[in-house]
Amino acid sequence: MASIRRRGDKWQARVSRHGFPSETKSFASRQDAERWARSIEQEMDRGSFVSRSEAESTTLKEIIERYIDEVCPDKRGGTDEIIRLRATCRSKLAKLSMAGLTPKAIATYRDERLESVAPGTVIRDLAYLSSIINHSIREWGINITNPIPKVRKPPAPQGRDRILSPDEEARLLSAVVPTGRRNPWLLPATILSLETAMRRGELLALRWSNVDLQSRTAYLPMTKNGLARTVPLSSKAIEVLSTLPHSIDGTVIPLRACTLHAAFKRACTRAQIANFHWHDLRHIAITRMATKLPNVIELASVSGHQSLAMLKRYYHPSATELARKLG
Structure with missing residues (x-):
């Protein structure tokens, strides 16, 4: 039998049944408290009751912080993911309880984000949130239905095709030359990216122990797709690597991803190059390699x-x- 009592300006309902944990909830009126208690008792009688107490008492921010502490340290790229999730914790959405994550709340968050960031960023944000919510459901017993699949995603942006003109590339390389307070690792990192087509994470994870200047190769034991890869090194890449000092931690480019990102962004500003990202260097490198390696497999x-x-x-x-090749 449910018990209803007044506590301050609220009515508290408590349902206790053998074989079930006690369920307690407060309401503004006695009628609402009685109605809730009857619905819980009916679910218990049918054997379909699943407690939502933890979902109602736990905020999204608390779930994200637990995910950061328990899951992110074991993930590749966890450091970058933590930065993104810390920003999400400061949003209005993070203050809601897990039970309060409705499709409407997610849609509001989506629209607010679209006012300040690109659709591609919003799509990634929603994917991160969906993964965290699913993890909390499977692993931590949060009894909710993931609302994100019910929300319309922004249109996916077209793939980037930003290629530097010869003049822009000359200005960029001039802007990354280490003078004054400029980061001394930015120039070799930029050249190596253009010469090897490595992803930023692969380049920053490259260790001297995996570089063989004699055989002109760099071994990547773990890449984005989870597979190892051996990258051939061009003469220009060998020249750059041969002049680099060896850092204490054994990495070829001893920088954090956020540090490289900020330094490269400042360099693009100095060079007056707009709409250009670090990852676009990989596009340029692959396009150039295609003229030397016409075999798609290679x-x-x-x-x-x-x-x-x-x-x-x-x-x-x-x-x-292409027209020149056609003759």
């Missing part, structure tokens, strides 16, 4: 792509070059 083995469709997103030949 090109994919260097770039690390597992499908031709994905590789095509990174290869940007000019119409003039």
Whole structure:
């Protein structure tokens, strides 16, 4: 039998049944408290009751923080993910309880984010949140239905095809030359990216123990797709690596991803280059490699792509070059 009592300006309902944990909830009126208690008792009688107390008492921020502490440390790229999730914790959405995560609340969060960031960023944010919510449901017993699949996603942006002109590339390389307070690792990192087509994470994780200057290779034991890859090194890449000092921690480029990102952004500003990201260097590198490695299998083995469709997103030949080949 449920017990209803007044506590301050609220009415508290408590349902206690053998074989079930006690359920307690407060309401503004006695009628609401009685109605809730009857519905809980009916679910217990039918054997369909599942407690939502933890979902109602736990906020999204608390779930994200637990995810950061328990899950992110074991993930590749966990450091970058933590930065993104810390920002999410400061949003209005994070203050809601897990039970309060309705499709309407998610849609409001989506629209607010679209006012300040690109659709691609919002799509990634929603994917992160969906993964965290599913993890809390499977592993931590949070009894809710993931609302994110019910929310319309922003249209996916077209793949980037930003390629530097010869003049822009000259200005960029001039802007990353280490003078004054500029980061001394930015120039070699930029050249190596253009010469090897490595992803930023792969380049920053590269260790001297995996670099063989004699055989002109760099071994990547773990890449984005979870597979190892050996990258051939061009003469320019060998030249750059040969001049680099060896850092104490054994990494070739001893920088954090956020540090490299900030330094490169400042360099693009100095060079007056707009709408250019670090990852665009990989597009340029693959496009150039395609002229030297016309065999798609060979090109994919260097770039690390597992499908031709994905590789095509990174290869940007000019119409003039194609016309010249046609004769």
